[in-house]
Amino acid sequence: MxxxxxxxxxxxxxxDDMKGSSAVYNERSVVHGTWPAGxxxxxxxxxxxxxxxxxxxxxxxxxLLWTDDGDLVHDGMFTCIGPEISSYSPSRLPxxxxxxxxxxxxxxxxxxxxxREIELIRYDLNLRGYMLRAVSQHMRxxxxxxxxxxxxxxxxEILASVLxxxxxxxxxxxxxxxxxxTSSPEDVRSxxxxxxxxxxxxxxxxxxxxxxxxxxxxxxxxxxxAEIEGLRSMRNSTKNKISC
Numbered sequence: 001m002x003x004x005x006x007x008x009x010x011x012x013x014x015x016d017d018m019k020g021s022s023a024v025y026n027e028r029s030v031v032h033g034t035w036p037a038g039x040x041x042x043x044x045x046x047x048x049x050x051x052x053x054x055x056x057x058x059x060x061x062x063x064l065l066w067t068d069d070g071d072l073v074h075d076g077m078f079t080c081i082g083p084e085i086s087s088y089s090p091s092r093l094p095x096x097x098x099x100x101x102x103x104x105x106x107x108x109x110x111x112x113x114x115x116r117e118i119e120l121i122r123y124d125l126n127l128r129g130y131m132l133r134a135v136s137q138h139m140r141x142x143x144x145x146x147x148x149x150x151x152x153x154x155x156x157e158i159l160a161s162v163l164x165x166x167x168x169x170x171x172x173x174x175x176x177x178x179x180x181x182t183s184s185p186e187d188v189r190s191x192x193x194x195x196x197x198x199x200x201x202x203x204x205x206x207x208x209x210x211x212x213x214x215x216x217x218x219x220x221x222x223x224x225x226a227e228i229e230g231l232r233s234m235r236n237s238t239k240n241k242i243s244c
Contacts, residue, residue, distance in 0.1 A: 001106045004065040007197050008072050008100060011065070014194060015179070023183035027079040033161040035154065036128045039131035044131040044144040051085050051150065052133075054142045059185035061192035062141035063199060064118060066101040073102040075175035078160040080184030085145065085156055096181030096191040099142060101167060102174050112209040113201065114172065120164050129154060139195055156180045158221050 021027050054060030067073065081096075083089060106114060122132065122141070131151025133142045145154055160178040167176045181191050203220075 001068060001108065001111060001151070003067075003111075003201055004198055005067055005069060005072065007194060007201075008067060009048045010064055010197075011098060011100075011179075011194055014190070015079065018128045018187070021183075021187075023081050023187060024083060025079075025081050027077060029076045029159060030078045030161045030164060032165065033158050035130075035158055035162055037126050037237055038128040038130070040109055042126055042128070044129065044146045046196075048146045048148070050091070051089050051145045052092045052142070053085075053093040053145070053182070054140060055092050056140070056142065057090055059188035059192070060140040060142060061181075061188050061195050062095070062097040063139055063195035063197055064099045064101070064115075066103045066106070066115075066118070067107060068103055070102040070175055073100050073175040074177045075102070077177045078157055079179045080156055081179070081181045081187065085154075085182070086150070089150075093182045094188040095143075096179070096188040097139060098174075098179040098195065099163070099167070100177040100179075100190065102176075103172050106173050112205050115205065117170065118167070118173075125156075125162065125166070127159070127162060130159065139192060140201060151205065156182075162186070172177070214216040 051084075054062075083093070085093070101118070103114075125132065129146035129152070131144045133144055160180070163178060164176040167173045179191075181187050207220075
C-alpha cells in the first residue's frame with residue numbers, strides 16, 4: 001500500500017543537501033542501548049531541566065512516515081543534523097524529528113488502526129530524566145531532559161535507540177530509521193515543510209476513518225486523493241463496507 005514513498009524520497013534529497021550545508025551532520029548505525037525507567041509520573045521540573053527540546057518559543061516539527069518498500073529505510077540508522085545534546089548544550093534547542101518505518105501487511109482495512117498504534121508509542125516512553133511535555137500543537141514535540149540525566153549520559157542517540165526498540169516490538173515493523181534536527185530554527189522549518197505533506201495524508205485518513213465522509217465535493221483532501229493511489233483504495237474499501 002503506497003502512501004509516503006514520494007515524501008521519503010524527498011526527505012532523502014533534503015538530507016543529502018544538508019550534508020553540504022554548514023550544519024554538523026552525523027549519521028551512524030545505532031548500537032542497542034538501554035536507559036533506566038523513570039518513577040511514576042516522571043516529571044522534570046523547570047529547575048531540574050538541563051535542556052528543553054522544541055519549546056513553543058522555538059521551532060519544532062515531528063512526523064512519522066512508513067512504507068512497505070524496505071529498500072527505502074536504512075534500518076538502525078540514526079542521523080543528527082546539528083549538535084547532539086550534552087552538558088554543554090544551550091538550555092533550549094529547536095527540534096525536528098522524523099521517524100521512517102518499513103512495515104509489512106498494511107492494507108486499506110488496517111492502515112488507520114495501525115497508524116494509531118504506532119503513534120501512541122512516543123507517549124508511552126518512560127525514561128528516567130526525560131519528559132515529553134506537550135504535543136498538543138500541530139506537528140510539535142516539546143520535551144525536557146534533566147540535569148541528572150545529562151550527567152548520566154543521556155543523548156539523542158539513546159532516545160533513538162529506545163524508540164527503535166519500541167517500534168520493533170510491533171510485529172508488522174521490520175525496519176526503523178530516525179532523524180533529529182537541532183541545527184537551527186530555519187532547518188527545522190524546512191523539515192516541517194516536508195512533514196506537512198505527510199500530515200495532510202494522515203488528515204485524509206482520519207477524515208475517512210472517523211467521519212465516514214465520502215463527498216468529494218466538500219472534502220479538503222480531494223487534491224491528494226487524486227494523486228495518492230493508497231488513499232483512493234482506502235476510500236473505496238471503507239465506502240464499500242459502509243454500503244454493505
